[in-house]
Amino acid sequence: MLVSHWADIDIEAPLADFKERGYARLGRVLEPDGVAALAARSNELMLGERSIPGLFYQHDSSTGxxxxxxxxAGWVGPSLRYRKLEKLELDLLFLAWIENPLFARIAHAVLGRDVTLYRAVLWNKAAHAGMALPWHQDDxxxxxxxxPPSLQIWTALDPAPREAGCVEFVPASHHAGLATELGGTVPPDQLEAEDAERRAVxxxxxxxxxxxxxxHVWHRSGPNxxxxxxxxxxxxxxxxDTRCKRKKRKPRVFHPVFRGA
Ligand SMILES: O=C(O)CCC(=O)C(=O)O
Structure with a gap:
């Protein structure tokens, strides 16, 4: 599925951008047959044509x-309007993509020899649907x-122009760390103070x-x-070496990846 010239892809420039701005373009990395296979698998999972125990589902809200x-609520029946599916590593086709050698190179460069997976998510916005995901941080x-976690890699399975709800960023916003201790959605007063709307890219x-x-970079995406x-x-x-701190339930043990790389 990975482009055949993957070993020649320069990762230094994207990694420098990532460090400086909090996001970077890696360019085209997934071949069209891989795009088609993973997109088809996404739909099979959403439509219940393939079921994988333990896969996490969250449907779009009825109001959008x-x-x-x-x-x-989890699985609510066949629908192409699931907002996200998590634990994609349970699906062998997705796992093959997750563990590709280009991502291994990048992850080792940023995180060192031992790397685990915190989450693998399908972010879905159905045609003429999907919702506005507000400015947030993932920590x-x-x-x-x-x-603090730092590295996320996002791969498009469809064209994502602005009208389809591409991901948007406030460049360099990650340098200030978390906006709130809880993480997640960035509060309106901070968005205003940082002029997020005007700085959005x-x-x-x-x-x-x-x-x-x-x-930690502030990011969001619009409806499709x-x-x-x-x-x-x-x-x-x-x-x-990152550990789960939760006490109420058994701490999570994160899935090791790139062991062979
Ligand atoms: O795909 C999206 O719309 C959101 C992606 C996102 O927030 C993330 O990858 O952390």
Whole structure:
């Protein structure tokens, strides 16, 4: 599925951008047959044509508003309007993509020899649907880990122009760390203070392109007003020594990746 010239892809320039701005374009990394296979697999999973025990589902809200999302409902029947699917590593086709040698090179460069997977998510916005995901950061008390995560790699399975709800960033916002201890959604007073609306940079991509996303960079995405879905695979990696801090339930043990690389 990976482009054949992967070993020649320069990762230094994207990694420098990632460090400086909190996000970077990696360019086209997934071949069209891989795009087609992973997109088809995404739909099979959403339509229940293939079922994988342990896969996590969250459907779009009926109003299309993020605030109205129903948490904990999981699988609610066949629908192409699931907002996200998590634990993609349970699916062998997705796992093959997650563990590709280009991502291994990048993850080792950023995180060291031992790398684990915090989450592997299908971010889906159905045609003429999907919701506005507000400005947020991917860390904080809710993530329950003992050190800040940094590296996420997002791969487009469809063209994601602005109208389809491409991911947008406030460049360099990651340098200030977490906006709140809890993490997640950035509060309105901070958005205003930092002039987020004016500084927002939409990053449209073609199917098969990938982005590096720092967990702390402020990012968001809009609804999809186009006639095609907008699907992306978001992978969050951790350094292998990161531990889960949760106490109420058994601490999570993160899935090791790139052991062979
Ligand atoms: O794909 C999206 O719309 C959101 C992606 C995102 O927030 C993430 O990867 O952390």
């Amino acid at each position: 508003r993020y605030e109205d999302l129903e948490f904990g 904080g008390a809710f993530w329950g880990i003992d050190r 939409p990053v449209p991509v073609e199917a098969g392109e990938a982005l590096l996303i720092h967990n 007003s186009t006639a095609t879905p907008r699907r992306g695979i978001g992978l969050s990696f951790l350094s292998g």
